[in-house]
Amino acid sequence: MPGPGRPRGFDRDRALTAAMRLFWERGYEGAAISELTAAMGIGTRSLYTAFGSKEQLFREAVALYESSGDGTEFYELPTGRASVERMLRSRAATYADPNTPAGCMVVLAATNVSADNERVRAMLRAIRVQDRHALITRLERARTDGEIAADPVPVADFFLSVLYGMSVLARDGASVADLTRVVDTAMTSWDPLTRR
């Protein structure tokens, strides 16, 4: 259903994917419009007609990033331990995947930003906070199930810390095998959590 008007001369989804990759690699401010248009294979005017502004393009890119990766389906696994472990291993594999930029876009793309773009930074933080609460919720269930005895909040923060740190390690060149071993070590912390 094209509607009236001249049809778009490029594939919007492919262009958005290219923008996502560049934002992922360079961060919000590190990716210039001129670089984005080059990567997307379109002109400046087409970018603004199709996406509105750099910030709106970034928001769409983040939404695509989130919908591309595995969501929160690991949290439906029967045990808290399996949920956390699956989450960490899945992320480790994508963070160090040589076919995509290293690390997590939500963690890295706006860690430090100029005063003008604080909104962008706050947006990514909101996603992290939301993900944190999803993890806390899963760990609370693990406690009511009698699987762990510890307070879920610090446990969640511990595994989040490992998760976030893996993004930096990946940026510094860590392989999937390297990150997998990090997860192995992190999971040895699980058993002590079962005891009060």
Next chain:
Amino acid sequence: MPGPGRPRGFDRDRALTAAMRLFWERGYEGAAISELTAAMGIGTRSLYTAFGSKEQLFREAVALYESSGDGTEFYELPTGRASVERMLRSRAATYADPNTPAGCMVVLAATNVSADNERVRAMLRAIRVQDRHALITRLERARTDGEIAADPVPVADFFLSVLYGMSVLARDGASVADLTRVVDTAMTSWDPLTRR
């Protein structure tokens, strides 16, 4: 020993400290020269006369940052466990100190940069790699001492991951108490490392 010429009209160390704080908070590219001069209380020309360029100012700021925090003296503690634990607790306290910007400058100030400033990013990564090898060296000693049985490299990467992740948690608002609990949990991974 002033030497010839008009004397500098400001305290160079205090100005550098102010620059360090702004770089720490906003990152290399996020801190504009105009903001730096405002924070340092000097004019543009004085900044360039005294420090040469933005990149040189940043390098001095990083050097100051490194010399300000505690160095690697925890690695001289008798056990590997005490070394690692002291390092993590010390960093946790500074990362969430309300009197300074949250997190670690070396981790956060150049995680994503534009193509022009890749050198700055590489410089901070070099520091991280160097710190990583200091930790690996300490853990190798722990193994030869018979304190741990595991391979030191993945163990180092695990604790580094926790460390790096704490910077992100601190940026998202974690308190010293929060990070301390993260360290508590991380240290429960130590005992399993002693067994093969």
Next chain:
DNA sequence: AAGATTGTGCATCGAACGTTGCATAATTAA
């Protein structure tokens, strides 16, 4: 065929970026 609507290329906008030239001020050395 005519009108309405939307996309694209070109040129360019104002603002901010990091940086510098120049005249002048303030000091030491001769």
Next chain:
DNA sequence: TTAATTATGCAACGTTCGATGCACAATCTT
């Protein structure tokens, strides 16, 4: 006192940033 040397304020540099005005192209609707 004079010369040499360094610091500062002012104004501006060239470049890049994100964003836009406008003419024209290409489609749907009537």
